[in-house]
Amino acid sequence: MPGARVLSLRGLAVARHAVRFSFEFAELGFASTYWYEDVDFHALAASHSEEALRRLLFHVAAFEAAKLCSLRPDRLELGAYARFWTPALARLWRVFFREVWAQWRYENDDPEYFGPEVAGGATEDGEPLVAGVEAPVDTLLFCGGGKDSLVAMRLLERAGVSYDSLGYSSSIYGPAAVQHALLDGLVARCRPRRHFRQWILEDFLDSPVLRLHPELAVGTLCAAETPTSIFAALPIVLQHGHRAISLGHERSADHGQLYWERTGEEINHQWGKSAAAESLLNDYIQRYLLRGFSYHSVLKPIDDLVIFGLLRGDADDVAFTHSCNLRKPWCLRCPKCLYVWLGCAAFLPREVVRRTFGDDSLLADPRLAAEFSALRATEGRQPFECIGGPEEATILLAACAARGLRGPANARLPDAAELLALLERHVDVDLEHSAIPCEIRARIGPRLVAGAREARMYLTNVLRRAA
Numbered sequence: 001m002p003g004a005r006v007l008s009l010r011g012l013a014v015a016r017h018a019v020r021f022s023f024e025f026a027e028l029g030f031a032s033t034y035w036y037e038d039v040d041f042h043a044l045a046a047s048h049s050e051e052a053l054r055r056l057l058f059h060v061a062a063f064e065a066a067k068l069c070s071l072r073p074d075r076l077e078l079g080a081y082a083r084f085w086t087p088a089l090a091r092l093w094r095v096f097f098r099e100v101w102a103q104w105r106y107e108n109d110d111p112e113y114f115g116p117e118v119a120g121g122a123t124e125d126g127e128p129l130v131a132g133v134e135a136p137v138d139t140l141l142f143c144g145g146g147k148d149s150l151v152a153m154r155l156l157e158r159a160g161v162s163y164d165s166l167g168y169s170s171s172i173y174g175p176a177a178v179q180h181a182l183l184d185g186l187v188a189r190c191r192p193r194r195h196f197r198q199w200i201l202e203d204f205l206d207s208p209v210l211r212l213h214p215e216l217a218v219g220t221l222c223a224a225e226t227p228t229s230i231f232a233a234l235p236i237v238l239q240h241g242h243r244a245i246s247l248g249h250e251r252s253a254d255h256g257q258l259y260w261e262r263t264g265e266e267i268n269h270q271w272g273k274s275a276a277a278e279s280l281l282n283d284y285i286q287r288y289l290l291r292g293f294s295y296h297s298v299l300k301p302i303d304d305l306v307i308f309g310l311l312r313g314d315a316d317d318v319a320f321t322h323s324c325n326l327r328k329p330w331c332l333r334c335p336k337c338l339y340v341w342l343g344c345a346a347f348l349p350r351e352v353v354r355r356t357f358g359d360d361s362l363l364a365d366p367r368l369a370a371e372f373s374a375l376r377a378t379e380g381r382q383p384f385e386c387i388g389g390p391e392e393a394t395i396l397l398a399a400c401a402a403r404g405l406r407g408p409a410n411a412r413l414p415d416a417a418e419l420l421a422l423l424e425r426h427v428d429v430d431l432e433h434s435a436i437p438c439e440i441r442a443r444i445g446p447r448l449v450a451g452a453r454e455a456r457m458y459l460t461n462v463l464r465r466a467a
Contacts, residue, residue, distance in 0.1 A: 004074045004075060005025070005026065005071070005072060005074045005075070005116075006025070006026070006074065006075045006077060007023060007024070007025045007065060007068055007069065007071070007073035007075070007076050007077070007116060008023065008024045008025075008076075008077040008078075008079060009021070009022075009023055009061055009065060009077070009078050009079055009081055010022045010023060010024050010029075011031075012054060012057060012058065012061055012081060014041050014045075014054070014057065015041065016040055016041055016042050017035060017036050017037070017039060017040065017041070018033055018034060018036065018041075019041065019057055019060070020032070020033040020034075021033075021060065021061045021064045023064070023065060023068055025068060025071055025073065028209065028213075030068060030202075030204040030207075031202070031203060032064050032200065032201065032202035032204070033200070033201045034060065034198065034199070034200055034232055035198065035199040035200075035201070036198055036235065036236065037196065037197045037198070038197075038236065038239070038240070039235045039239050040239065041053065041235070043239070044235060044238060044239055048129055048238070053235075054081070054084070055084050055126055056129070056234055056235065056289060057235070058081055058084035058085075059089065059231040059234075059289070060228060060231045060232045061081065062085070063093070063096075063224050063227050063228040063231060064202075064228060066093065066096070066097055066101075066223070066224050066228075067204065067205065067221065067223035067224065067228075068204060069097070069101075069115055069116060070101075070104060070220070070221040070222050070223075071209070072110070072113055072216070072217075072218060073116045074116055074117065075116050075117045075118075075119060076115075076116040076117070076118045076119065077119045077120075078118065078119065078120060078121075082119065082120030082121055082122075083120075083121075083122050085118060085120065085121035086121070086122045086124065086126060086288070087121075087122070087123070087124075087125060088125040088284065088287070088288055089125075089288075090118065090121065092280060092281075093115075094114070094115065095280060096224050096227055096277070096280075097115040097224075098114055098115075099268070099271040099272075099276075099277070100222065100224045100271050100272050101113075101114075101115070102260070102266075102267045102268070103267050103268075103269055103384055104220060104221075104222040105263075106258070106260055106267050107219060107220045108218060108219050108220060111260075111262060111263045125287075125288055126288055126289075127288075128286070128287065128288055128289050128290055128291040128293075129238060129291065130290075130291050130292070131238050131239075131240075131241040131242075131243075131290070133239075133241040134241045135164070135240050135241035135242045135243070136162075136193060137163055137164055137193050137242070138243040138244055139156070139161065139162070139163040139164070139242065139243075139244045139245075139440070140163070140164050140166055140196070140233065140236060140237060140240075140244065140245050140246070141153065141156065141163045141164065141166070141192070141246045141247070141248075141298075142165075142166050142167075142229070142233070142245070142247045142248070143167045143183060143186065143192075143195075144167070144248070145167070145179075145183045145186050145321060145323070146248075146321050146322065146323040146340070147307060147308070147311055147318070147323070147340060147343070147344075148248030148249070148250060148299055148307060149186065149321070150186060150189075150190070150311070150317055150318070150320075150321055151248065151299065151307050151311060151314075152246070152247070152248035152299055153187075153191075153192070154190065154310075154313070154314050154317075155298055155299075155310070155444050155447060155448075156246075156298065156444070157190065157191050159440075159443035159444045159447055160443060161440055161443055161444070162193055163192055163193065164192050164193050164194045164195070164196060164242065165190075165192035165194075165195045165196065166195075166196045166197075166198065166233060166236065167179075167180065167183035167187065167195065167197055167198070168197070168198035168199070168200055168229065168232075169183075169197075169198070169199050169200065170200040170202070171200065171201045171202055171203075172202065172205045173325055173328065174327075174328055176199050176201075178328060179328065180197060182322050182328060182329060185320050186317070186320045186321060186322075188320075189317045189320050190317075196236055196240075198232070198233070198236075200232075204221075205221055205223060224272050226249075226272035226273055226277065227272060227277070227281060230245060230281055230285075230295060233245055234285070234289065234290065237290065237293070238290065243292055243293060243294065244296065244437060245293075245294075245295045245296075246295075246296055246297065246298050246440075247273075247296075247297045247299075248297060248298065248299045249273040249274075249278070249299060249300055250297075250299045250300065250302060250303060250304055250307055250388075251275070251299075251300055251301065251302055251430065252303045252387075252388040252389055252392060253268075253270035253273040253274055253386070254268075254276075255268065255389050256268035256269075256271075257269055257377070257381055257382035257383065258380075258382070258384075267384075269384040269385060269386065270386050273297075275300055275433065275435075278295065278296065278297060278300065278435055279435060281295050282294060282295040282296065282435050294435070294437050295435070296434070296435040296437065297435075297436075298436060298440065298444055300434055300435070300436070301429050301430045301431050301433075301434050301436075301445075302429055302430075302448055302451070302452060303388065303426040303427070304343065304392050304426075305343075305388075305396075305423070305426045305427055305455055305459065306426075306427060306429070306451050306452045306455045307343075308343040308344070308346065308347045308396075308455070309347060309451055309452075309455030309458060309459075310451045310455075311344070311348060312347055312348065312454075312458075315348050315349065315352045316352075318344060318348060318352055318356050319352065319355045319356045321356070323336055323337065323340050324336060324337050330357055330358075332358075332359060333371070334385070335374065335375065335382075335385040335387055336385045336386060336387060338362065338368065338371055338372055338375065339375055339385070339387040339388065339393065341353070341357055341362055342372070342375070342393065342396045342397065342400060343396050344357070345360065345362075345363075345396075345400050345403070345405050346395075346396040346399035346400050346403070346462075347399070347458070361405070362407075363397075363400060363405050363406060363409060363410060364405075364406065365407065366407070366408060368407075369407060372397070372407070372408075372409030372410075373408075373409045375387065375390065375397075376390045376393050376394050376397070376409075377390040391422045391426065392426055394413060394414065394419070394422065395419060395423055395426070395459065395463070397409060397410035397413060398410065398413045398414075398419050398463055399462045401413065402462045402463060402465050403462065416463055419463050420460060420463060423456065423459055423460065423463070424456075427453075427455050427456040428452060429445075429448045429452045431445050431448070
């Protein structure tokens with residue numbers, strides 16, 4: 001592939017219930033299709049104009065293009081859609097590419113690549129749209145099927161906040177039918193007014209492009225799943241009149257897994273879920289896409305230790321959760337599976353752990369000792385995964401030891417005094433810096449505070465017992 005590497009957006013094709021984005025990179029073609037059960041794009045175009053709809057959907061295309069920039073193109077050509085590349089979108093896209101692709105730059109030893117030059121573009125930013133209908137409920141809550149989704153749904157229900165839920169499948173996570181069956185099983189335990197479904201079919205991330213094209217000199221791929229999924233949900237919001245999208249991103253996602261001394265930056269696999277990313281997306285969508293809209297996470301004021309504590313009130317539902325991105329529902333080998341198992345084993349009855357994971361003795365398995373220890377960043381960094389920080393993992397390992405779940409990874413841990421000092425950094429509630437709308441914050445705030453207090457008491461007693 002000699003000469004300049006050019007990535008081109010070739011198509012943005014809209015059907016009644018689906019939209020397809022197609023790209024070309026040298027001689028290679030890639031595409032992603034988003035299917036919607038409850039969106040009629042023809043009706044949306046009639047209500048808001050074809051141009052307005054395509055401007056909205058272009059944001060999905062822009063972040064779909066970002067993952068293809070893992071192939072290190074020199075230039076991104078937007079063709080007929082360049083008029084939607086506004087100054088505000090360019091600024092947003094560049095920030096996300098810099099922060100999310102920090103992991104890619106580290107893994108590929110390319111600290112100077114900050115994305116391609118973008119050809120063309122608009123000179124003015126667009127005006128926000130207004131939904132033409134008013135929804136029976138204001139909030140569309142993402143349900144990914146894991147512990148955070150369960151806690152978020154129960155939190156809203158007990159606070160008297162009505163919500164709709166959204167679950168999407170992606171071809172990179174396996175068969176869509178399996179994913180939706182798992183999501184539906186968890187949603188059936190809760191009480192959303194309505195559950196929306198979305199199917200994403202893409203042919204890039206699981207392709208053999210790196211294996212078959214070593215001349216690209218690229219070792220790993222990266223995608224900004226959070227902003228892409230938020231923009232892809234906006235047609236649902238626009239058609240059904242929701243005023244807010246809510247997620248279950250916790251405060252633990254605000255911290256990175258590695259400090260790269262070469263560049264002086266913190267690398268955070270979860271930056272797209274961070275409070276900084278949430279603020280940028282919320283502000284952008286309000287100002288340029290949907291008037292009167294809010295994007296926030298109801299769990300952002302708390303860390304994972306409080307979330308695991310909140311699971312104790314819904315222990316019977318935990319077996320309906322799943323989190324593995326490799327083999328659903330659980331592979332019990334990847335860092336994410338081991339971390340969630342660890343938190344559940346530290347807080348929940350052993351019969352619940354067995355019912356959820358099929359195994360309550362993973363810590364005793366010497367083959368997993370290095371993987372459990374890596375959660376504490378014992379080699380200077382944590383795995384790049386959606387997990388809590390090393391201090392939280394240390395506390396969970398100690399709590400498991402106190403409950404009789406022992407193995408090589410929790411044989412040597414800090415003493416009780418140090419553990420209790422660590423604990424205090426992770427069982428507070430920060431509502432002041434939250435983007436949660438005031439009305440919802442007033443309802444869920446007291447429950448978050450109570451949950452944090454109970455988690456502190458529980459872990460304090462367990463850790464003191466261990467001493």
